[in-house]
Amino acid sequence: MSTNIVKMEGVSKCFRIQHKRSERYATLRDVVAEKVNRAIRYRKLSANRATTEDFWALENVSFEVDRGEIIGIIGKNGAGKSTLLKILSRITEPTAGRLELSGRVGSLLEVGTGFHPELTGRENIFLNGAIMGMTRAEIKRRFDEIVAFAEVERFLDTPIKRYSSGMYVRLGFAVAAHLECEILLVDEVLAVGDTEFQKKCFGKIEEVVGGGRTVFLVSHQLQNIARLCTRAIVLNSGKLVFDGQPSAAISSYLEVTRAEQTHLLFNRPSAGSQDEEIVRLEMLDELCKPKTKVFTFDFIRFRFFVNCARSETRRSLVLELRDNAGVPVLVVETNPEEFGSLKSRGLHAVECCIEQLSLLPGQYSVSVGLAIYGVRLTCLLSDIAQFEVLAPHNFHQSSINKGAVALKHCWLRSRLELEEPIASDIGVNGDQILSRASEGD
């Protein structure tokens, strides 16, 4: 007897997109002329008028889910996540393939489905519950719990058009969270509400999840997926590209979405065999956007993704930059007493921000490592990436730098008068006048 509760085989979904013949009408005259033309030569022109295109939102998706699993679904916008949920909840039918469900499906795809603004909170609880598939008896049974969760006791008999958006959301979530069903679909509902409520929602979801229900969770917040899910699948352009451990799925997803950008210095999805490892290293600018070109004195962030299988209170991260002669120009390590982000298990993202990169133009290599502070290195990745520092546009104008580092300096014309009289042994060349150079070199 299989414990399969959901089984998808080769499911595909196709949408027909209409394309109107794209023509820019500059003037009303053109519009009228075009319409007259069309009317006269209708048959001839109608062949070119509109084309349809088949858009496959899902292509050949197959997976099997057992009772009690919590599946995270991740993917870019437009990858097919919502379509997958719609098919699972039977709102829409697959174009091809087969879906087997062995339990009642409840969905949290949108909060407050079916709420009518004119009806009171009490009436809407019944309406919403009925729409989501509960019978009147079930709703009556859960009524008090729902009201307590939503914290709207005082306003039960007010029309919900008077509710604040927070109350509205709480009520909607409260009803949906008390659905009695074996399969639950959750789509980004957790993104709304204040932090208090989000924590409450999380608690409820965790409770639900502990109760043996099978949950499908779609979220862009990867830390939620890593925390809550036992399994994750990655969708890309409608295809299932990964199905497995949440942390590995997240790495795979990040790789797939951003591999083409040059700011990615290093990426190796976790093999899962070590206690801790660095899976990814990126270079970003001050706005956390990918940095493709680095200039001297730029603001630069190095972002590390670290996967820890165990917790360790003295864990530290090491970053080393070396120039092309192998001379270390930057050797830094985090201090676990002050910086404790790496202590716990799981996937962490840590950044090293350098406000003004004081490196001269040239090639540099990056080495990273993890250590137990003051004891030993646990993971060392030497020279895993190279990057080039370029000269900003005004760099060589008035000052040639032949040293080891770039320090911000400027040349100025100074005064001849001194604050205090000094011994007159300056000499003939004492009054050296130095030309004023441009600042910022």
Place this chain on the structure above:
Amino acid sequence: MKLIVEPGRRAKNYWHDLWQYRELMYFLAWRDITVRYKQTVIGIAWAVLRPGLTMLAFLGFRRLAGLPPGQIPDAILVSAAVLPWQFFSTALTDTAGSVIGNSHLISKVYFPRLIVPCSAIASALVDFLITLCLLIILMLAYGLVPRWQMVGLPLFLILAVGLSLGLGLLFAALNVEYRDVRYIVPFCVQFGMFLSPIAFSSSEIPDKWRLLYSLNPMVAVIDGFRWSVSGGATSLDLITVSPAVLITVILILIGITYFRRVERSFADVI
């Protein structure tokens, strides 16, 4: 209990689902009725006021047209026609727009979509039952005692429900793809009102046109209502009733078939 979802495969689970979701139909109808009369001063009295005023209008028309009064008071005859007509026009209009009107539900939640038009008819039925009180009051006022023919009243009501359901389903399904239907329905209803024997009696139609005239199923419904209420005083012929029943059954079958066929693409098209 395994459920298999495949393109094209539907029939078995659907009717079972429909039964499971029957409470939803009740809730949607309740929602429509509650919302309709919330924040109104007159409230539910509107349900009686509308047909009441229509009846007065037709009564006036009948008098003005100089049509001879029969043994049954005109007021009764006209109400007996106005009531089913109001039900039909409300039911048809509401049902035709029900799918579009509930598009926010259809695109977000699963339930057998047939529930939506059925709930629209249910809410129109509730209104009808309220206005039935008006008719009963009138009958009491005129001292008209109901005879055995009153049994026919629910039967003809069922005929009217069937007609609105069949046509309503067809229009509702068409409306999703072709929004023109929204304009066609009120036009049909208005046109039908003049065609139907509300201000006059169907016995005034010359015999050779009777069959053609009876192709409008509401003729049978109205005649039937009049016959039931007046205790057989007005005539009711088979030539009127049989085409009506036949047409209604055909319309129901067409309506349900088309609706079910198009239903699966509702969430995508709506």
